[in-house]
Amino acid sequence: MRVVQLEAEDDFDGWRAAARALAAARIPAQEVLWQIGGQRADLFGDAPITIEPMTSDPAPSLRVSRDFVHLASRAILHSDPERFSLLYALLLRCLDYPQVLRDRADRQMRRVLDLDQTIRRDMHKMRAFIRFREVPEGNDRRFVAWFEPEHHIVRANAPFFVGRFANMRWSILTPRGSIHWDTVSLAEGPAAQRGDAPGDDPVEGIWKAYYAAIFNPARLMTNAMIKEMPKKYWKNMPETALIPEMIAGARKRELGMIDQARAVPGKAHGSATISLLRDEAASCRRCPLWGPATQTVFGEGPHDAQVMVVGEQPGDQEDQAGRAFVGPAGEVFDRALAAVGIDRAHLYVTNAVKHFKFEPRGKRRLHARPNAGEVDACRWWVDQERALVRPKLVIAMGATAARALTGRTITIGQVRGTAIELGDGTPCWVTVHPSYLLRLPSHTDAAAEFDRYVADLQAAFASLEAVT
Template identity: 45%
Template structure:
């Protein structure tokens, strides 16, 4: 068995050269025992090994980068793992990209651990000045305890960052020394007795000032700043106190917050209030205001807006969905096929439509053009929400005793939900101001039913809903007002 000892300095380059030599000799992973200068030699070291044919291969560049990092891991088997995977690559180069390969996944995990250790070293090394401040090159020293052998591969970072000063980073296993612009390495040392830093008081003041107690997440903080490094960080001494006082400081910050909203927030509030405010103009001006509405994109394609019609003191308000093709052209609600069906059923139920206020939840016709035809499209929730402003204005002016909601769109505009309208039909729901809403299907639903028997049954139910509306009005208004709405029976 071949025993290969790698130096503690220049380890990655030494492993690369040794691996290249082993491939030339055709040595398999079982023929090699890898170790470092600190490893103990065994009885079977350096026994003659008869290698196979020399291996000629092109090593993937990504493996070279992987090995360069993994060589600095603390795992004693790192060199053997790397060579074993390299040996497999000679027959299957695609393995370097196989995320499902267990050995590659282990090596990638080791690579990630080394990179994380390097990141922590860059973040948590704290230098103390050990030389004379008026010297040509100031001198500093730091103590650090890395998890892996990352002093050597990370030292170049500090050499570039602090090229204008002399420094040394002392660790238990290796010491990096930067003197007169030259980087070298020496054996590790015990923790030196470093002097206090006059600038630490200023640093601690800054650290406390940037600590935001309202955003404290202890688990995330300890993940980024593991407690094993705290003993060498001057700011770590303040962390327990900052954590303990965080709730009180967060409450104090909330109490000290300004009471007046920012300018942008106030403008947004005023804009929202303008959209939610009720109509304050005269009754006669409301239809013209609805005609001029541009609150949603539906006004761009519709011929005109269609406001409600009827007495402003009507006890019954009838709310449909939206204007259809004929309503869009005529400018009046419920004059198309659905409106004509409503009139016939209302007449049978004894309801005189001219005595009620008739309107729609949405005031503009929404459609899809198909040749010369305009096919009805159901309004979405956003369009219903925009038009609710006008429906509320009509309700405020008429002040009906009862509202008859025809269909899911009217139900959504009035109650906030348009689902399960067939289950809810014939039921009464209360609005926030106490106004009762009787739910019924829309007449267009009856027109779409293909089965004559089912259409007849649903029409009878619809007529019963209209009769129920009349009975409710009779109970809510004076007898004279109820008589004006209902025909004698």
């Protein structure tokens, strides 16, 4: 057994020199044991045998691609105790089979790539979540930050902070070591504890007040926020200490806003409230669909309409115009309303999803069905529309609309032509989406399917007349 001692957990240069020497001798990976500093590799053996790193290239055949060197230099920062052996085994394979670096299906390569991805993420979190606090030092100032990395990234991340805060004297303290910058040179220090870092400074009070003031409960996406900023980082940033309380009160604030809007009488006020909600939705970021879409397509119609019609999502023409049901499906919907004898101007018409989801095909944008996550993310807006309009009847056109209204998967064939009760007791009639009629196969009796669609709408409106 060959035992190699490295100076530190992130000693890539030491690992690289030793790995080259071992690989030149074609020592199998299972015969090499890697350890840090004075660790004893074998509790029952003699003193470890140390291989001295070679100072020159032992053989031209040991040349490997830069991709491997860059990959290994990051993956070695991981806290996985098997990383040195894993990288050495991969090095041996690269000597005989260089293509392994491009084989994403290879189990060993996949594992190293996972280490690399984890390190990239940890380095990003450190750069994003560092918060410096001012510490007076005589007539000068120093800024100190505390961070708890998961892996051995402190030294590797130092150049970023030197470049970003070149003219500032700072220290970053972590349980895995510390770095100090005096505007001229960078120095390393020992591991630190949380108590070694300063507490709040006066500026943080202003920052907390600002952060709390701009918090918008309508845009709260707790799961997405925790994914990007895990809870373990919250205690180290001044503003995130406010997050638990703000999350707990978010829903209460939403309901309070709605109740306050309802308490003010007058049609003009109701119309203005819908308008404010529409303005708020214009900057919605609850799901990624806002990115490629042209704009948010919100509902429209009287704020006190007795009937609300909910479709799936805007199409290409709706995305361009910013209005619901103005494309081919909208034409089918309008024809059906005319057959029933209903004026669309009396309806509040909206969609379950407010942004157009599509797949580009050359210059065309083809409709793509929203997934459950996107529907659920947009459900908040539909709920607010219903809370403000308070319709006596809701018509869901298509399975997506039914899911947005009920929160569960609905099979159209099982509920079509009957009313189901929503959570607040409002009756909801479910029918097909008018775009379904446009996609019917040529052998289908399109006229009969259209008549059935009209009959669904007729039954729904008739049920409203029976109640009123």
